[in-house]
Amino acid sequence: xxxxxxxxxxxxxxxxxxxxxxxxxxxxxxxxxxxxxxxxxxxxxxxxxxxxxxxxxxxxxxxxxxxxxxxxxxxxxxxxxxxxxxxxxxxxxxxxxxxxxxxxxxxxxxxxxxxxxxxxxxxxxxxxxxxxxxxxxxxxxxxxxxxxxxxxxxxxxxxxxxxxxxxxxxxxxxxxxxxxxxxxxxxxxxxxxxxxxxxxxxxxxxxxxxxxxxxxxxxxxxxxxxxxxxxxxxxxxxxxxxxxxxxxxxxxxxxxxxxxxxxxxxxxxxxxxxxxxxxxxxxxxxxxxxxxxxxxxxxxxxxxxxxxxxxxxxxxxxxxxxxxxxxxxxxxxxxxxxxxxxxxxxxxxxxxxxxxxxxxxxxxxxxxxxxxxxxxxxxxxxxxxxxx
Numbered sequence: 001x002x003x004x005x006x007x008x009x010x011x012x013x014x015x016x017x018x019x020x021x022x023x024x025x026x027x028x029x030x031x032x033x034x035x036x037x038x039x040x041x042x043x044x045x046x047x048x049x050x051x052x053x054x055x056x057x058x059x060x061x062x063x064x065x066x067x068x069x070x071x072x073x074x075x076x077x078x079x080x081x082x083x084x085x086x087x088x089x090x091x092x093x094x095x096x097x098x099x100x101x102x103x104x105x106x107x108x109x110x111x112x113x114x115x116x117x118x119x120x121x122x123x124x125x126x127x128x129x130x131x132x133x134x135x136x137x138x139x140x141x142x143x144x145x146x147x148x149x150x151x152x153x154x155x156x157x158x159x160x161x162x163x164x165x166x167x168x169x170x171x172x173x174x175x176x177x178x179x180x181x182x183x184x185x186x187x188x189x190x191x192x193x194x195x196x197x198x199x200x201x202x203x204x205x206x207x208x209x210x211x212x213x214x215x216x217x218x219x220x221x222x223x224x225x226x227x228x229x230x231x232x233x234x235x236x237x238x239x240x241x242x243x244x245x246x247x248x249x250x251x252x253x254x255x256x257x258x259x260x261x262x263x264x265x266x267x268x269x270x271x272x273x274x275x276x277x278x279x280x281x282x283x284x285x286x287x288x289x290x291x292x293x294x295x296x297x298x299x300x301x302x303x304x305x306x307x308x309x310x311x312x313x314x315x316x317x318x319x320x321x322x323x324x325x326x327x328x329x330x331x332x333x334x335x336x337x338x339x340x341x342x343x344x345x346x347x348x349x350x351x352x353x354x355x356x357x358x359x360x361x362x363x364x365x366x367x368x369x370x371x372x373x374x375x376x377x378x379x380x381x382x383x384x385x386x387x388x
Contacts, residue, residue: 019073023108031108038104046103047370049095049377049384050114054361056121057128058084058096059162062155063116067099067109076105087124087166095384096121099366110366118364119152119356120159126354127163129333131173133340134349139164140194141179142328143352150183157184160354164188196225199259203230208237209244216245224248225255225326225348234258234267234307235314242320249323255348257326258311262302266310274299274306281309282342297338303329305344312345326350332357 024032038044064080071078078101084090096117099106131139141160147153157179164175178194179185185193197215205211212226224245228238238256248254260266265274278286278299285298285305298305308327315323324347331339332353339346356362369377369384377384 019070023070023112027108027111031110035104035108038107043102043104044371045100045373046106046368047098047100047386048106048110048366049369049381050097050099050117050364050366051093051095051384052090052118052121052364054092054122055125056090057124057163057166058082058086058088058090059120059124059159060097060117061086061162062120062158063097063113066116067113070109070112071101071105074105076101078106087162087169089125089166090121093383095386096364098369098386100370103368103371114364114366116155119359119362120155120162121364122356122362123156123159123354124163124166126333126356127160127176128166129163130331130336130349130351130354131164131167131175132171133333133336134346135167135171135173137346138174138348139176140326140348140350141176141188141352141354142195142350143355144179144181144184146352146355153181154184156352156355157181157187161187163354197227199227199230202227207231208233209240212241212244216248223253223255225257227257227259229258229260229266232264232267234260234311236267238311238315238323239318239320242315242318242323249320252322252324255324255326256311256315257328257350258303258307259328260302260307261329262300265301266303266307268314269307269310271299274304274310277306277310277313278342285342293334294338297335298342303327303331305339305342308339308344308346324348 060082067078067080078099081098083095083097090096141157143156144153147156160176160179167173168175176188178188178190180195181193185191197211202208202211205214208226208228208230212224215224226241228234231237242249242254245254258266275286290298308325311325315321325345326348327346328350330353331349331351367377367381367384369375375385
């Protein structure tokens, strides 16, 4: 298999009681009972095959690191054989890794190491697809607020970085340049998170322009991204900010972010005008068959393709062609694909929508495939056996 790697973990003395307590509290109980039974009747060297039921981008680092920590705490030697490189595409059902060690010390680890693999691989695949669809657009990971706790936030940030790097290698995509939190910025080669302002700063300031002024006064010399949808005056407020900071606009240090929610159109648009805008820029798009969701992405409320084209028209018409457009609000794989199809003029996408939508697709599975070196697997899973 391509990209096969094998790492032997040699452990030192001194079990970590906190690790043992964590494993005991969070492992499925039948694994704990199995461990007790194996310890009573005699241990065996076992090999597990880990796989998923859908195509993914391989993102194993967090799983491997946790397994190595657990092995050190238990003073055991395990072998982790990765069948693919990080960031490599893997087909459904292909063995992702083989994990070998004493059954009594591996059996109760399964619950926890699988939690660190499946969702990461699916999210990495989503991030990869988005970056490949829009290779000339920069992405910013804004997923943290949608995660179920900080551990998930770490997994998702890592996944976005893996998918992004894969897209950079394969198609030269710009990919993800960073994320919103300091804790996981290192996955993107940064010392800290990225971002300028939330809507609350604009409400606090009392106007979009004043919020921009506050930011510039507080962080002089920094580029700025200004939200323009708070008051429903995307065009008016955008041009007001551009005229307030003409030097920044001219230098390309000013970006404007569209985050209009799906309950209304961007200022100046309605259904008819949205179709007219799209007709000017991507006339073939509205003549092909489209699903209801695709049509909504093209000409509907919120941050549609028509809205982005229209926004660019207004900025360029006022002489602010160096001002960048940042978009957000529901930019998942499907929305990115439609935007790519019509060439919507975006510079940056802020997104957390690479998070898996169908959580059942994230379930990774481990099956024992050998005992004391002898191949043996449950019926129907023969495809997991090591290939000679």
